[in-house]
Structures are given as structure tokens and as C-alpha cells.
Amino acid sequence: MSRIFDVDTNLWRTFKSVSETRSITRSSVLLCKTPPAVSMQIKKLEELLELQLFQRGDQGFKLTPIGEEVLLTAEKILAMNDNLFSLKEKARSYELRLGLPDDYSLFFLHDIIRSLKQLPTAVHISVTCKTSELLIKDMEQGLLDLAIIATREGEHLKNANHIRFEELCWIGDKTLVNPGQPIPLVHFPAGCVCREISINALKNANIEAHVGFTSDSNFSVFNAINAGAGIGLSERSFVPKATPVIHSSLLPPLPRIEISTVMNSQRIPKQLLEQISSIIQTCVNDACEDHRAKRERSRTHASAGATEYSMI
Secondary structure, eight states: OOOOOOOOHHHHHHHHHHHHHOOHHHHHHHHTOOHHHHHHHHHHHHHHHTSOOEEEETTEEEEOHHHHHHHHHHHHHHHHHHHHHHHHHHHOEEEEEEEEOHHHHHHHHHHHHHHHTTSSSEEEEEEEEOOHHHHHHHHHTTOOSEEEEEEETTOOOTTEEEEEEEOEEEESOGGGOOTTSOEEEEEOOTTOHHHHHHHHHHHHTTOOEEEEEEOSOHHHHHHHHHTTSOBEEEEGGGOOTTSOBOOOTTSOOOOOEEEEEEEOTTSSOHHHHHHHHHHHHHHHHHHHHHHHHHHHHHHHHHHHHHHHHHHO
16 A cells, blocks of 8 residues: 655655756745755655656756656645635625726716626625715725725825826816806815816806706716806816817916825725726726827817818
């Protein structure tokens, strides 16, 4: 009857490392062990297997022919061992409390959800839509794990990861902008960074304006703007095709805003949150560039159609 014995995984890792470095000293550094400890583990493995795994020479430790065969088996054993631990991590699941402004959910949430489904760790998403100011307060109170926040350029947030800068533009019916007449505005509620920038920009330019329509719904805000209830402010990448951008010297220039993610790793491992944040960064950037490209193509086609019509 053949002898049955177990080999410690550490012996296999040490054996694999020495086979790669061909040096006890270099492997001791990589494995955070002393050279005598590494040498002892190699000797112990050879005694267990009753095989000579290495030839010692001037060029270091070289695998013997049987040692090369043992290495193939060792790599399979280590791969299966590591796979078991990856399955353990995969079996875990976390609830991600994600916060973002309502208009951002319209543009980004679809791609974010699809991308997070590809993670090896199960992530169940609970979404909160609020203005950036309220989301920041929720993060400070520990009510959210991660939030997508918009702030004025140069305004620094703790635990924030930069995604992109966005230009702002005036949108709506340009006939609502007339010299000496109050300008009606359509905005999200107080706490929206675009609302505050809009009001302050007009105030600093000594232009009278009043907020005539307010809603926390992205759908309602853009519908009101398209219906002529007032003009508004939007990130240039988010302007819908049906909503005109206003180019007028009567309106003041606007600063850029910064879009970032803010993390709170009290409930979810920081490494996983950073991975999620990186996925969100890719989704946001891709969605912005894709939407701008589509709007530009739509505008180009409309201009070409108008030119063709004028030639008839």
C-alpha cells in the first residue's frame, strides 16, 4: 500500500519561488523569510517526496528533470488552493448604498449597474437620488457608502476621487433672455451646484432673475425648460438633443464643475470600494463622451439637412 502524506502549501510556494529565482536569498526576500528557513523548507519537501528537486551549482538552483515535473504539479495545487479562496470571496455579498444626483442617474446608472454585475463579489445596490449638497451630508453621517458628487472646480472633498471636469452651459429658449428684463429660471432644489452657480453668476453680473420652476426630478426640470418655463444650466455633456444651448452675450460666462466619487469604507472593504469607484469613473467618462458625440452628430446632420433644403 502506497504511503499517504500531506504537503503544506507553504512548501509548494517556497519550491515554486526558488524554481523561479534560482536563489535561496532572493526567494527569502520575496517570501519574507530568512534564507535558512527557505533552505530548510526545500530540504523538507525533498525528504517528503524522496526526490532531488534541485541541482546546486555556480548558476544557482536549477531544477532537475523530475523537479520540473514536480513544478507542474505544484502550480496546479497552488492554483486550486487560490481558487478556493477566490470562491470564498465570491460567495460574499455586500449592499452598496450609492448616492447620486437625479440627472446623473439618468445618464450613468444603467451602465454602472451593468458593469457592477461583472464583479466577482456580489454587490446589491440601493440608490439614493439627492442634490450634491445633501449627498455630502449623508456621506458625513455614514448613510451612504459611495456617492457621485458635483462641486465647483477647486472645491476639495475628503476621500474624493476625481472623475472629470465638465463645462457648464445655459440651456432653453433664448427669447427668454432680453436686455433689462428679469430672466425666469428652472432649477433643481437648493443644494444643487448648478442652481447655486447660475444664481450667483447672474447676481454678480447685475442681471435680475428669479426661479420660476423647481423640481427634484430630472424629467420635470428638462420638460419645464423645453416648455419655455425658464432657462436653466446643464453640464455640456448632459444636454438632451431636444434642448437648445443658449449662446448669448447677455448671459455671464460659467465656471467648470468637478465630478468625483466620495467613499466611506466603514461597511464595505476599501479595496472593493476603490474597484467600484474605478468602474464608475469609466462609466461616467464613457457616457459623457458618447452623449456629446451623439449630440454633435445630430447637430451636423441637422445642419446638412438645412443646407440641402436651401439648395432646392
